Amino acid sequence: MMAGIKKGSLVRVVKEQLEGSLEAKASDVRLPSYLFDSKGEILDVNDDYALVQFYVPTPNVWLRLDQLEEAK
Known part of the structure; x- marks a missing residue:
């Protein structure tokens, strides 16, 4: 697990890590802006993945830990 990212942490998605990834290819190719513009x-957390809840009316999403960074 990446240091600092744990249950309850606020994170942002790293666009460069998500674009073109297996997770992105398994979904609509048009990634929604809230993934990158909001916390x-x-x-x-389960092995290399984290379940992330965004504060918009959408389902929670599992993303790889290396696709996330702690929000400042």
Whole structure:
């Protein structure tokens, strides 16, 4: 697990890490702007993935830890 990112952490998605990834290819190719423009909260961590809740009316999403950075 990446240092500092744990349950309850506020994070941002790293655009360069998500674009072109397996996770991005498994979804709509048009990634929504809220992924990059807003903060999300870590709800759960499982191995190399974190369940992220964004404060918009959308489902939670599992993303790889290397695709996230702590929000400042």
